[in-house]
Amino acid sequence: MRMLINVPETVVADALRGIAAAHPELTVDVDNRVVVRRDAPVAGKVGLVSGGGSGHEPLHAGFVGPGMLSAACPGEVFTSPVPDQMVRAAAAVDSGAGVLFVVKNYTGDVLNFEMAAELAEDEGVQIAKVLVNDDVAVTDSLFTAGRRGTGATLFVEKIAGAAAEEGAPLERVEAIGRRVNEASRSFGVALSSVTTPAKGSPTFDLPPGELELGIGIHGEPGRERRPMMTSGEIADFAVDAILEDLRPDNPVLLLVNGMGATPLLELYGFNAEVQRVLSERHVVVARTLVGNYVTSLDMAGCSVTLCQVDEELLRLWDAPVETPALRWGR
Amino acid sequence: MRMLINVPETVVADALRGIAAAHPELTVDVDNRVVVRRDAPVAGKVGLVSGGGSGHEPLHAGFVGPGMLSAACPGEVFTSPVPDQMVRAAAAVDSGAGVLFVVKNYTGDVLNFEMAAELAEDEGVQIAKVLVNDDVAVTDSLFTAGRRGTGATLFVEKIAGAAAEEGAPLERVEAIGRRVNEASRSFGVALSSVTTPAKGSPTFDLPPGELELGIGIHGEPGRERRPMMTSGEIADFAVDAILEDLRPDNPVLLLVNGMGATPLLELYGFNAEVQRVLSERHVVVARTLVGNYVTSLDMAGCSVTLCQVDEELLRLWDAPVETPALRWGR
Amino acid sequence: MLDVDFFRRWMAAAAAAVDREADRLTELDSAIGDADHGSNMQRGFAAVTAVLEKEDPQTPGAVLVLAGRQLISTVGGASGPLYGTLLRRTGKALGDAPAVTDQQLAEAFASGVAAVGQLGGAQAGDKTMLDALLPGVEALGTSYAAAREAAEAGATATVPMQARKGRASYLGERSIGHQDPGATSSALLIATLAESYERGGGGS
Amino acid sequence: MLDVDFFRRWMAAAAAAVDREADRLTELDSAIGDADHGSNMQRGFAAVTAVLEKEDPQTPGAVLVLAGRQLISTVGGASGPLYGTLLRRTGKALGDAPAVTDQQLAEAFASGVAAVGQLGGAQAGDKTMLDALLPGVEALGTSYAAAREAAEAGATATVPMQARKGRASYLGERSIGHQDPGATSSALLIATLAESYERGGGGS
Numbered sequence A, B: 001m002r003m004l005i006n007v008p009e010t011v012v013a014d015a016l017r018g019i020a021a022a023h024p025e026l027t028v029d030v031d032n033r034v035v036v037r038r039d040a041p042v043a044g045k046v047g048l049v050s051g052g053g054s055g056h057e058p059l060h061a062g063f064v065g066p067g068m069l070s071a072a073c074p075g076e077v078f079t080s081p082v083p084d085q086m087v088r089a090a091a092a093v094d095s096g097a098g099v100l101f102v103v104k105n106y107t108g109d110v111l112n113f114e115m116a117a118e119l120a121e122d123e124g125v126q127i128a129k130v131l132v133n134d135d136v137a138v139t140d141s142l143f144t145a146g147r148r149g150t151g152a153t154l155f156v157e158k159i160a161g162a163a164a165e166e167g168a169p170l171e172r173v174e175a176i177g178r179r180v181n182e183a184s185r186s187f188g189v190a191l192s193s194v195t196t197p198a199k200g201s202p203t204f205d206l207p208p209g210e211l212e213l214g215i216g217i218h219g220e221p222g223r224e225r226r227p228m229m230t231s232g233e234i235a236d237f238a239v240d241a242i243l244e245d246l247r248p249d250n251p252v253l254l255l256v257n258g259m260g261a262t263p264l265l266e267l268y269g270f271n272a273e274v275q276r277v278l279s280e281r282h283v284v285v286a287r288t289l290v291g292n293y294v295t296s297l298d299m300a301g302c303s304v305t306l307c308q309v310d311e312e313l314l315r316l317w318d319a320p321v322e323t324p325a326l327r328w329g330r
Numbered sequence C, D: 001m002l003d004v005d006f007f008r009r010w011m012a013a014a015a016a017a018v019d020r021e022a023d024r025l026t027e028l029d030s031a032i033g034d035a036d037h038g039s040n041m042q043r044g045f046a047a048v049t050a051v052l053e054k055e056d057p058q059t060p061g062a063v064l065v066l067a068g069r070q071l072i073s074t075v076g077g078a079s080g081p082l083y084g085t086l087l088r089r090t091g092k093a094l095g096d097a098p099a100v101t102d103q104q105l106a107e108a109f110a111s112g113v114a115a116v117g118q119l120g121g122a123q124a125g126d127k128t129m130l131d132a133l134l135p136g137v138e139a140l141g142t143s144y145a146a147a148r149e150a151a152e153a154g155a156t157a158t159v160p161m162q163a164r165k166g167r168a169s170y171l172g173e174r175s176i177g178h179q180d181p182g183a184t185s186s187a188l189l190i191a192t193l194a195e196s197y198e199r200g201g202g203g204s
């Protein structure tokens, strides 16, 4: 175990104390595991609440702030949060304009957010939901739990967050969130397994010299294992997997995302290859984001997410955002 | 080898192509390895040029932009850049007000920047230098190469960059850079070794269950190896090592820095422990920055940097900055 | 008749079994999931033990409803709402009787299992906890021992299945050849029910 | 007399030796440095080979000045400026004579080594390239073979030293017990000088 932790049991609580200390602009309820932007509820503004298992930082707590999430609910590592957290978050951010839940499509997240929605509505908060399911590695059929939510979560949270910040009503914020999700696809690759604090040893066994194609962000093994590929070959594979499902006529937002342990140096090099492939495929990139945004603890690897945008979505993407992990505009 | 690369020889060039694609606000000369803010030279403004071996990203190219560096010169992985790069960068950013070189104290960086300074001055550019040497793990004596430059580089580049942006003349920008360096100390810990692309296997051998105390950012082994410690114990050790050398009466800036492969979740948890120790030692923290800023490729581990600030330095720290990796203010 | 003490013993036995088997459950979840099922169940049942101690519910139904609510509030993941619903619905079906018959428990448990099916949308053969729960609850009409055996057989039978629900479904054919962690913990839950019965009978 | 071809052969032999020994140099640099000395030297001498080919300098001095400038422009790190200065200063001391004597080379090389000492501030016993260069250049007055032996002995003698300059000095006492990578490459440089002499003499 090469972990910078005290004991596995307190990993999430310790991180929340650390977030509280680093970010005075956030209100952190460590006991109840809710991170809220300090000025919530903002009068007249739709609240945006997301959450999910911990281990994907900066997702979601790092995206709380003006222009993006109103609150985040971190669960245990790789375990969706419990409904009590989302109910509390919804109550904290609702100004009367209602609350949008952004939910990654995993059985656990879906069930817990569903229960939370019922309970929050019982308490008089109007709830809408956007389900994020962008991972093309998973067949979206009746015979699976459906596509997973991965990198597109960042696009949904940023763009729906910008719409909410502009004062859009709940149905519109929800509709925009849906549009972003529908226009987004991702594909991920692991160069190493992941080690959770609770287990203390790698979730799967990946010998050096092999990689997993089509992984999720929880250390689930991928769809296929192959001998190591070059950065260029991986870019070809990932982009083509996405383009099989999404053929953008419009420009795209591009997220070249690190899984956590891949150096930024490599990630930028990979971005060069992704851009090469996209240009060979005649896809125009409007904006690029490179970094560790939707991570999987100490996994080495990367994912590519494309989101096809029209003028409105691009404007909302460019709109100011002020969170620990994403920050621009004025 | 678990690397997302094409071949070791092109790692730096590939990354520069990726930086160019992701950041239209930077001018990237891939062949000559110079990254310059697009609007350089800014009339009347002192230029800030830094650089060093690659593998520490976002340092330095990620800190190029308004309010921070004017240009960065990335060398090969863990190898200081060559003088030609700094000469070219200086020429690109000099508006006539002169250029400050920010140099981390390593023999290679010092020698190459020195040669560059001579050559640039031959070409009529006025050059000043600030040497960063903040690492308390290294004894600063005649019988060593002196303390290494690590985390404080970020503080020097940000604060001197803000002074330059305000229009301060070269001597003042240089003096402020020196003050920041003198007021800063760091200590680093490795939980894993590091693997460079060229070598392809770990630089040193660190069995799980042990850690290295007092490491640098190039995979140099540390001063001491110990059985694994908890996050709290590491925080005690690191902070006390710093406070032996720097006893702050004033508030401090705190950088809790990840070496590259340590999850942000763990880094925030570590921040909680660092804040605990500082408060036990009656050190007041004015600002906290948590993240992977001065990294060492795929090394797991962390470092702590403190910088004692007066009102002026704090104001310059808070001043707007707009770079790929640091961005705030308006 | 099964009184409130019987249900407390069951929950205590379940908590102990989950503690004992946590590493195995997590190991199973590593193969086809995300390596947390053991710690999820452990955290949940530790909280159940604590809340039963603290709130001291006085009827079989109240014990299970409280236990279920606690699982929902502390587990998260897929198993939290599903196991929480299982116990809560079973408890609700038991009403507020101070003691219940074997037959009443069997029927109530059947309605709990049905609720799990409804909530998660899985069916027999999808390689989920239902593959242990469904045969288990069916055999509960015969005897506790039969229920235990049927649930265990059901869990084992998940090995050759391809998952169609939950995280394991992402693996496609690679999910074949591994036992489902949730089916395994469901078999444990039913085994501890049988164990509680055998050790102390209905308590009255 | 040593003509321009001799110096070209020396540089080619150095490039080949560095290629051959790159892994070993990097391995040595892993133990007490940052694992790049082999690739640094390789990159530098590959560039030297290319530039000599391209610019085709016509005197011994011009060959070494160009080689040194090229090392400075392509190596980086500590070794780039140091080796670059070594060759550049040696070349400058040779002036623009079309051929030089052994004696002239020995003197010029001594001034190059002195420049390395001045630039890096290191002294004998600091566990750096100087620990091979200083005895090597001293013995060059006697013979090329003696210089090779002295440089090799000097490199070996760095093993028990504690580093006081360069990256290895950060290790304190942990630097003891490892051979210095720069001293090792310096011994190589002098060995290839001897080799070039033995293989082809001065060429005239």
Ligand SMILES: Nc1ncnc2c1ncn2[C@@H]1O[C@H](COP(=O)(O)OP(=O)(O)O)[C@@H](O)[C@H]1O
Residues within 6 Å of the ligand: A078, A079, A080, A107, A108, C029, C033, C034, C036, C037, C040, C041, C076, C077, C078, C079, C080, C082, C116, C120, C121, C122, C127, C128, C129, C130, C165, C166, C167, C180, C181, C182, C183
């Ligand atoms: N839709 C579903 N219906 C019934 N059981 C399910 C469903 N999805 C998952 N499960 C069960 O949950 C188990 C996984 O639980 P756990 O690991 O605690 O949650 P998570 O998958 O969120 O990490 C699976 O082994 C499976 O038995």
Ligand SMILES: Nc1ncnc2c1ncn2[C@@H]1O[C@H](COP(=O)(O)OP(=O)(O)O)[C@@H](O)[C@H]1O
Residues within 6 Å of the ligand: B078, B079, B080, B107, B108, D029, D033, D034, D036, D037, D040, D041, D076, D077, D078, D079, D080, D082, D116, D120, D121, D122, D127, D128, D129, D130, D165, D166, D167, D180, D181, D182, D183
């Ligand atoms: N101040 C110095 N004077 C002379 N030689 C030095 C000095 N510092 C370092 N060296 C030499 O440089 C070698 C390391 O070169 P290299 O690994 O290429 O550069 P870096 O240390 O920058 O990674 C050391 O082994 C040592 O022989």
Ligand SMILES: [Mg+2]
Residues within 6 Å of the ligand: A053, A078, A079, A080, A108, C034, C036, C077, C078
């Ligand atoms: Mg889980």
Ligand SMILES: [Mg+2]
Residues within 6 Å of the ligand: B053, B078, B079, B080, B108, D034, D036, D077, D078
């Ligand atoms: Mg180096």
Ligand SMILES: [Mg+2]
Residues within 6 Å of the ligand: C029, C033, C034, C035, C036, C037, C077, C167
């Ligand atoms: Mg699981």
Ligand SMILES: [Mg+2]
Residues within 6 Å of the ligand: D029, D033, D034, D035, D036, D037, D077
């Ligand atoms: Mg080196």
